[in-house]
Amino acid sequence: MTAPFDRSLAGSIADALGKSAPERDGAVSPQAGDEERVVESALRPHSLHDFIGQPKVARQLALVLEGAKRRGRPPDHVLLSGPPGLGKTSLALIIGSELGTSVKITSGPAIERSGDLAAMLSNLAPGDVLFIDEIHRIARPAEELLYMAMEDFRVDVVVGKGPGATAIPLEISPFTLVGATTRAGLLTGPLRDRFGFVGQMEFYEPAELQQVLRRSADLLGVELTGDGSAEIAGRSRGTPRIANRLLRRVRDYAEVELDGRVTREVAQAALALYDVDVLGLDRLDRAVLEALVVRFGGGPVGVATLAVAVGEEPNTVEEVCEPFLVRAGLLARTPRGRVATEAAWHHLGHPLPRGGALISGAGGAFGGGTGAPTTPGASSEPLFDA
Numbered sequence: 001m002t003a004p005f006d007r008s009l010a011g012s013i014a015d016a017l018g019k020s021a022p023e024r025d026g027a028v029s030p031q032a033g034d035e036e037r038v039v040e041s042a043l044r045p046h047s048l049h050d051f052i053g054q055p056k057v058a059r060q061l062a063l064v065l066e067g068a069k070r071r072g073r074p075p076d077h078v079l080l081s082g083p084p085g086l087g088k089t090s091l092a093l094i095i096g097s098e099l100g101t102s103v104k105i106t107s108g109p110a111i112e113r114s115g116d117l118a119a120m121l122s123n124l125a126p127g128d129v130l131f132i133d134e135i136h137r138i139a140r141p142a143e144e145l146l147y148m149a150m151e152d153f154r155v156d157v158v159v160g161k162g163p164g165a166t167a168i169p170l171e172i173s174p175f176t177l178v179g180a181t182t183r184a185g186l187l188t189g190p191l192r193d194r195f196g197f198v199g200q201m202e203f204y205e206p207a208e209l210q211q212v213l214r215r216s217a218d219l220l221g222v223e224l225t226g227d228g229s230a231e232i233a234g235r236s237r238g239t240p241r242i243a244n245r246l247l248r249r250v251r252d253y254a255e256v257e258l259d260g261r262v263t264r265e266v267a268q269a270a271l272a273l274y275d276v277d278v279l280g281l282d283r284l285d286r287a288v289l290e291a292l293v294v295r296f297g298g299g300p301v302g303v304a305t306l307a308v309a310v311g312e313e314p315n316t317v318e319e320v321c322e323p324f325l326v327r328a329g330l331l332a333r334t335p336r337g338r339v340a341t342e343a344a345w346h347h348l349g350h351p352l353p354r355g356g357a358l359i360s361g362a363g364g365a366f367g368g369g370t371g372a373p374t375t376p377g378a379s380s381e382p383l384f385d386a
Contacts, residue, residue, distance in 0.1 A: 042219065043361055044089075046097050047098065048062050048094055050215075053086075054199075065098050075176050078197045079135075079178075079197070080199045085239040085242060088180035091199070092178040095182050104123075104130070108133065110141045111132070114139075128173070132180070135191075146191070154172060155169075156170070209236050213232055216247055217262075223261045227263060228262040228263045231271075235276050246276065249270060253270035273306075280324070283320055287310045288321050292306060296309075298344075299339040
């Protein structure tokens with residue numbers, strides 16, 4: 001049975017998250033919109049048995065939860081880190097379901113004052129799970145209050161100001177904190193050290209994404225063939241959230257234009273319509289690569305210049321586009337600027353420049369370990385300033 005969870009803070013969470021780093025619009029964004037969160041909740045697994053992928057984290061977490069249940073005590077606090085869309089929220093809800101307790105949901109940006117956190121903690125029932133998404137963005141006063149709550153299940157509420165202020169100790173029920181973060185490096189040491197279990201979420205393999213797609217197709221009532229799921233999985237950037245989103249877009253195309261059956265050919269036609277290519281690149285990704293290859297001869301070029309060339313802000317190019325392009329081996333960040341790899345030239349269908357590619361694609365063959373392009377006779381100065 002699925003454990004109940006509190007979404008009373010959903011509006012404030014959405015507003016707070018809207019002020020975060022730049023997000024990608026479109027079919028391959030790893031972020032979830034408000035409407036998509038409703039769909040995701042219907043597709044989420046409700047037990048570790050149903051959870052697909054992340055076998056190491058799932059196995060470790062199962063041992064933690066089973067041990068706690070046998071001892072009759074709440075499990076250690078849990079930190080889940082990794083890129084968006086890999087299942088951190090699903091695992092947090094599964095923890096509550098496996099323990100048979102309620103899950104209270106909030107986010108770091110929504111907790112602006114220590115009093116907000118104290119109110120939430122004081123309303124927890126024994127054994128409840130408190131899930132804080134984007135916990136690295138929690139306000140510092142609230143974070144310091146969290147230290148004592150995590151260790152001693154007690155908070156000190158300060159009454160008054162100045163010399164007359166007094167701290168009133170408030171006992172709270174034993175609970176389990178589940179924190180999720182996409183940027184574990186921004187967590188302070190004292191907060192990170194108070195988590196008894198840390199799970200690092202990894203990108204999914206295509207075979208795992210196909211399992212996710214088959215399960216989602218069954219829940220959505222979509223007739224999905226094996227080659228159709230393989231086509232969608234290959235364009236999903238290793239992210240279940242993107243895979244499910246692409247499945248819904250392909251379903252729409254299949255139901256409106258055809259007979260509703262999703263095959264490889266249908267998936268290819270639908271994803272071409274939505275500007276998602278065979279590697280999962282969207283319009284903005286290809287615009288960045290085209291500018292780098294065609295306008296700047298493969299680079300090196302500074303990110304500011306590259307952003308102007310595609311009509312975007314530098315932080316959008318750097319934080320939204322580049323992570324996947326680098327992971328896919330299509331772009332390299334070097335001390336001299338951004339450089340297109342050999343794989344990027346091949347993917348765009350452009351002939352390699354005379355003398356060969358600046359960087360040899362997957363893995364990046366860097367000369368001397370410095371990260372500099374290896375073209376013979378290349379200057380040590382950047383061709384284009386940042």
